[in-house]
Amino acid sequence: MHDIRFIRENPAAFDAALARRGLEPLSVGILALDERNRALKTELQHGQARRNEASKAIGQAMAARDMEKAESLKAEVAALKDRMPALEAEDRETGEQLLAMLAAIPNLPADDVPQGADEAANVEIGRWGEPRSFPFAPQDHADFGPALGLDFEGAAALSGARFAALRGQMARLHRALAQFMLDRQSGENGYEEVNPPLLVRDDALFGTGQLPKFAEDLFRTTDGRWLIPTAEVSLTNLVREQIVAAESLPIRLTALTPCFRSEAGSAGRDTRGFIRQHQFEKVELVAICKPEDSEAEHERMCAAAEGVLQALNLPYRKMLLCTGDMGFSARKTWDLEVWLPSQQTYREISSVSNCGDFQARRMNARYKPEGEKQTRFLHTLNGSGLAVGRALVAVLENYQQEDGSVVVPEALAPYMGGITRLRTN
Known part of the structure; x- marks a missing residue:
């Protein structure tokens, strides 16, 4: 707003x-x-x-x-x-x-956001890690994943396209990734773990900017509630219609939740594989802070997301999004893009955005600075830390072996119950 x-x-x-x-x-x-x-x-x-x-x-x-x-x-x-x-x-x-x-008007871009019509104008800020050199032609996860428990056909029979069922060792790896991310964000990075509602009212989605403009991208229940497209909605709205105590800021929250998206605007994109699903899990990061602290909080949040990729030893690059590629509520966004060997390119795995006071105005979320009579609007930030399904894809492709197996990253060993490699049956 x-x-x-x-x-x-x-x-x-x-x-x-x-x-x-x-x-x-x-x-x-x-x-x-x-x-x-x-x-x-x-x-x-x-x-x-x-x-x-x-x-x-x-x-x-x-x-x-x-x-x-x-x-x-x-x-x-x-x-x-x-x-x-x-x-x-x-x-x-x-x-x-x-x-x-x-x-209906999107947030105004920060001064240092590059101008451009689409992703071609995004600016690369830096890279971490070297893509692995394979002694064989690396395969797409959609081709070798089914033999390891990535079941697209069974899910399609139940729910249609853009759904997957994870079975056995594949389900264990997915759970390990999610728990590793959640533990890292709530432990090392100091985000408070929250288990939030997955169904929300109109006001919540209006507050974070999904409504009214993007209703077609959402799933709605018969009683008028909405399935969350991201835990950003639930977490950020925990301060809606409140005057937050200044001494409690910044508030840093994280949650591991299912997310639901109709993908109405992505027809024909990533129809194969596990990259773009109607239902997926994500570890979300949200920060609520004073205006003067939001830029530093943005840096901190991005570093928290990058730390997961580094711990998993997954090569990635950091992109500053241009004005035409930035989300509706954001004033500045960094994307983290992980290397996928089968595509020989980097693909988005996290967006980390500073929304300024845009969402806080829509939610009427304020705080009272010490010594002042008037309240001010808070600043809100959100980011993925990370998208679990896309992290699974990145691990499968970057750790794949010529015999069709996948080596489990060392960082996930405590979560895998002794499984060090996914093997075909």
Whole structure:
């Protein structure tokens, strides 16, 4: 959500920031609606005040036996009473229109975000690790994974495309990855573990920016709740409609949850394999902090995600997303892309975003700085630490052997019950 006062005071800067997002200028329409809404509120306040004033004057006129004045005042009060409902209805309508207009506009990019239309304009910040040199042609996980327990056919019979069932040693490896990530983020990196709801109301998805614009990417239940597309929704909304104590900041939260996405906007992309599923697990990171701390918190969160990849010895690169590739709620995003040998390229495994006060305004989440009377909006950040399914794909492909087996990374040994290698049956 955007600060209407900022738009009033900086319309040219607002439109310039939107232009970097590839959007047409919007300040003129917003300010016209805002001006009408404020005029209506002023007229309502004046009308209410005059009605109260005239009502008192009626009694005074009656006491003075000035019946002509009393009748004139009664007529004025009646006219005001008739006029007020229409004003109130128009005030509500313009207010809702203004809210809807502001809610549909993405966050403004930070100054250091590169401008560009799509992922081609993203900027590589750095790389870690060297891709493994294979003495054989590395296979796609979708080709050798089924022999190790990655069951696409069985899941398709149950649920259709973009679902998978993990069986035996494959399920154990997936669970090991998830538990390793969760333990690392909640232990070494100091994020508080949360087991949040998977079903949320409209307000929660509005707060983090998925609604109203991206409803088609979500799954909705028959009672009007939504399956979360990421634990970011549940975790961030834990502070909605609150004034958080300044001394409790920053709040750092993590959760391992299933995530559900319809993938409506990705038709034809990654239809094979385990990369893009309707249901997947992810370890999510969320931070809630003071505005002056959000840039440092962004760095810290990204390092927490990178640490998982480094511990698993998976080569990756860090990308700064351009304005055209950045998410709706983000003001700045880094993507971590892991190396996949079968594709000979890097693929996204984590997005780490600083949303500034954009989500906090939608949630009305604030704090009161020490020594100040007024509250301020919090800053929120979120990132994957990591997507478990994509981490599984990366481990399978980077640790695959010529005989079709997969070596288990050393970091996962405590979670594998003595299994050091996935083998074909």
